[in-house]
Amino acid sequence: MDMIANLTLGFGVALSLQNLALCFAGCFIGTLIGVLPGVGPIATIAILLPITFGVDPVGALIMLAGIYYGAQYGGSTTAILVNIPGEATSVVTTLDGHQMAKQGRAGVALGVAALGSFFAGCVATLFIAALGAPLTKLALLFGPAEYFSLMVMGLCFAVVLARGSILKAFCMIMLGLLLSTVGTDLETGQERLTFGFPPLSDGIDFAVLAMGVFGFAEVLRNLENPEARDVVKAKIGRLLPDWSEIKQSIKPVLRGTFIGGILGILPGNGAVLGPFASYTLEKKLAKDPSRFGRGAIEGVAGPESANNAGAQTAFIPLLTLGIPPNAVMALMVGAMTIHGIIPGPQVMTKNPELFWGMIASMWIGNLMLVIINLPLVGVWVKLLQVPYRLMFPAILIFCCIGIYSVNNQPVDVAFTAMFGLFGYLLIKLGFEPAPMLLGFVLGKLLEEKMRQALIISRGSFMTFIERPISAGLLIVAVVVLAIALLPSISKKRDEVFTE
Amino acid sequence: MSLNPIERAQGLRIRSQQDMAAGLFMVALGVFAFVLSGDLPLGSLRQIGPGMLPKSFAVICAALGLMLSLASLRYNGEKLTGWAWRGVFLVLGGACLFGLAIRGFDIGPIHIPQLGLLVAGPLVILVSGLAADDMKWKELIIFAIAMTTACALLFKYALSLPIPLAPWLLGI
Numbered sequence: 114m115d116m117i118a119n120l121t122l123g124f125g126v127a128l129s130l131q132n133l134a135l136c137f138a139g140c141f142i143g144t145l146i147g148v149l150p151g152v153g154p155i156a157t158i159a160i161l162l163p164i165t166f167g168v169d170p171v172g173a174l175i176m177l178a179g180i181y182y183g184a185q186y187g188g189s190t191t192a193i194l195v196n197i198p199g200e201a202t203s204v205v206t207t208l209d210g211h212q213m214a215k216q217g218r219a220g221v222a223l224g225v226a227a228l229g230s231f232f233a234g235c236v237a238t239l240f241i242a243a244l245g246a247p248l249t250k251l252a253l254l255f256g257p258a259e260y261f262s263l264m265v266m267g268l269c270f271a272v273v274l275a276r277g278s279i280l281k282a283f284c285m286i287m288l289g290l291l292l293s294t295v296g297t298d299l300e301t302g303q304e305r306l307t308f309g310f311p312p313l314s315d316g317i318d319f320a321v322l323a324m325g326v327f328g329f330a331e332v333l334r335n336l337e338n339p340e341a342r343d344v345v346k347a348k349i350g351r352l353l354p355d356w357s358e359i360k361q362s363i364k365p366v367l368r369g370t371f372i373g374g375i376l377g378i379l380p381g382n383g384a385v386l387g388p389f390a391s392y393t394l395e396k397k398l399a400k401d402p403s404r405f406g407r408g409a410i411e412g413v414a415g416p417e418s419a420n421n422a423g424a425q426t427a428f429i430p431l432l433t434l435g436i437p438p439n440a441v442m443a444l445m446v447g448a449m450t451i452h453g454i455i456p457g458p459q460v461m462t463k464n465p466e467l468f469w470g471m472i473a474s475m476w477i478g479n480l481m482l483v484i485i486n487l488p489l490v491g492v493w494v495k496l497l498q499v500p501y502r503l504m505f506p507a508i509l510i511f512c513c514i515g516i517y518s519v520n521n522q523p524v525d526v527a528f529t530a531m532f533g534l535f536g537y538l539l540i541k542l543g544f545e546p547a548p549m550l551l552g553f554v555l556g557k558l559l560e561e562k563m564r565q566a567l568i569i570s571r572g573s574f575m576t577f578i579e580r581p582i583s584a585g586l587l588i589v590a591v592v593v594l595a596i597a598l599l600p601s602i603s604k605k606r607d608e609v610f611t612e
Numbered sequence: 613m614s615l616n617p618i619e620r621a622q623g624l625r626i627r628s629q630q631d632m633a634a635g636l637f638m639v640a641l642g643v644f645a646f647v648l649s650g651d652l653p654l655g656s657l658r659q660i661g662p663g664m665l666p667k668s669f670a671v672i673c674a675a676l677g678l679m680l681s682l683a684s685l686r687y688n689g690e691k692l693t694g695w696a697w698r699g700v701f702l703v704l705g706g707a708c709l710f711g712l713a714i715r716g717f718d719i720g721p722i723h724i725p726q727l728g729l730l731v732a733g734p735l736v737i738l739v740s741g742l743a744a745d746d747m748k749w750k751e752l753i754i755f756a757i758a759m760t761t762a763c764a765l766l767f768k769y770a771l772s773l774p775i776p777l778a779p780w781l782l783g784i
Contacts, residue, residue: 163773164767164771164773166773167771167772167773278631280676280679280680280683281631281634281680283676284634284638284673284676284677284680287669287672287673287676288638288641288673290665290669291641291645291666291669291670291673294665294666294669298652298662300662301661301662303652303662305649305652305662305663305666306645306648306649306666308648329703329704329707332703333696333699333700333703336696336699336703336743336744337696337699339745500746501744502741502744502746502747502748502752503741503751503752503755505703505740505743505744506736506737506740506741506752506755506756506759507737507755507759509703509706509707509736509737509740510710510733510736510737510759510760510763511763512707513707513710513711513714513732513736514729514763514767514773514775517710517711517714517715517775518767518773518774518775521715521774523711523712523714523715523717524711525711526707526708526710526711526714527707527708527711529707530704530705530707530708530711533703533704533707534700534704537695537700538637541630541692541693541695542630542633542634542637543630543631543634543689543690544634560665563660563665564660567657567658567660568658568659571658572656572657572658572659573657574657
């Protein structure tokens with residue numbers, strides 16, 4: 114079978130000494146930042162982007178991917194022990210996980226979370242391997258019109274799934290698209306919105322924008338609202354769940370993996386939705402729903418599996434279609450282009466070792482994460498005691514060195530500080546900047562595909578509606594927006610996000 | 613009967629300062645971008661010109677901003693909060709100092725020599741570290757030295773990135 118041959122190729126790549134080391138480094142750093150509240154995967158990947166310049170592209174992407182899914186594991190540790198979600202996707206875990214920790218069952222909660230995540234990671238890896246090839250074939254059927262509609266759909270999903278006000282998320286997407294038009298126009302060579310300022314004629318540097326808005330501005334935000342940390346004093350207890358606990362969690366893990374995996378494929382950050390959906394489902398299915406919120410093991414097992422499955426299947430749109438579904442994947446696009454790889458269906462045919470190596474590394478990474486997380490839990494708890502007053506100067510120096518090394522241009526550091534100020538202004542105005550990054554990354558591609566499609570159709574906008582796949586994608590986009598704007602449902606959405 | 617004071621108070625007024633400001637910000641940004649892209653040709657649908665998308669995005673930004681401002685007259689929301697200027701100055705200033713010191717700089721008549729990472733590193737840590745309310749001098753100084761050493765080893769030697777360490781002192 115093809116899949117087995119491909120996976121063998123992948124494991125051959127992923128098991129090389131260098132790639133194993135990079136995978137471990139990625140998972141380790143990922144866990145670290147997942148554990149530390151106030152440092153998210155977006156900021157970390159942005160900061161570490163320049164570090165990967167010296168490595169070959171496969172190794173670089175293996176490491177960056179490790180950071181992303183490693184953060185999902187680490188995030189649950191903080192959620193359970195400190196009641197602060199280290200990461201957006203572990204918000205739900207705080208509900209029951211922290212309660213379990215207060216009852217002295219922190220170890221079991223951590224154990225179930227790690228084992229559930231491992232299982233979900235394995236299934237998701239197989240899922241990507243199985244879906245990768247057919248989806249890539251499908252992607253080759255896509256013309257510019259379909260790509261355009263797909264991106265529009267992704268952006269609509271991003272608007273709907275963003276936290277906070279829909280209108281504001283919309284603003285951020287449009288702002289990102291607007292920022293993406295800065296620079297030299299590809300077809301006519303005219304400068305757009307550059308103020309005649311030479312450094313801007315290549316457009317706004319992706320790393321500069323990402324680090325300014327997610328590195329610097331986040332530091333400013335955290336300095337202003339220091340988080341109270343309430344580290345559980347009770348002992349952690351045994352890590353491995355006993356037989357009755359395993360029996361209780363098997364079904365939630367299976368359901369969580371399934372839900373998270375499916376939602377993760379959705380363009381527009383479906384992965385965030387997985388844990389919420391899984392928690393709601395478990396609560397609905399439970400014989401005694403009142404146990405939830407008071408330390409129900411299902412409330413940890415399901416969402417934790419869902420967030421890990423989602424984190425991995427989120428790679429599917431990126432690897433097969435070249436369209437990043439969320440801000441972290443947008444950073445991956447940045448990493449790929451820096452290394453001279455254009456994300457899209459051709460990655461699998463042109464760079465099979467990259468595609469399959471990355472997939473194989475995900476499975477290896479998941480195995481490493483179980484080892485990193487469970488026995489070393491004590492170390493992570495210690496780390497939580499590092500005060501923020503030392504953490505943020507460290508973040509800053511990494512940011513500065515990172516930006517400087519992108520082009521060896523000191524001006525870039527000043528630019529980044531400017532975007533930091535801009536990001537802080539956005540935060541003050543109540544905007545969430547993540548959708549902006551997605552809009553920014555998709556903007557150039559969106560414009561290119563739209564121009565191509567209109568040239569092919571000789572200026573007729575009907576082309577987007579006349580082609581069936583394109584029309585279908587646009588209909589989904591409209592339906593999703595309409596559903597989100599209906600008052601009764603948008604109320605429910607608020608409940609889900611505030612719960 | 614005329615409206616009583618309570619009913620009158622339910623008319624339009626700014627109910628969410630934050631949304632109002634955010635909306636006005638988007639409008640200003642949209643108008644600004646539209647003016648800047650003023651001389652770029654729109655082109656036609658058949659051959660889209662360089663100005664088409666920047667202009668349309670600018671218009672949409674402004675329109676969304678307008679909607680946001682109008683919505684802030686009807687729905688209650690957050691208030692604007694003040695800026696923590698100290699943090700902004702120290703953190704972003706520290707970063708800018710790093711940029712100035714790392715490779716040297718000429719701004720008009722002012723010439724800053726190439727100081728390198730061994731100066732720029734402690735500079736950014738010490739300056740930004742002042743932004744924390746619970747800052748301790750001794751701890752911060754030790755941390756600055758340790759962090760700079762670690763970064764020099766990691767970036768310069770382990771990852772071999774071309775970062776000047778201290779050209780004026782060590783020649784590297």
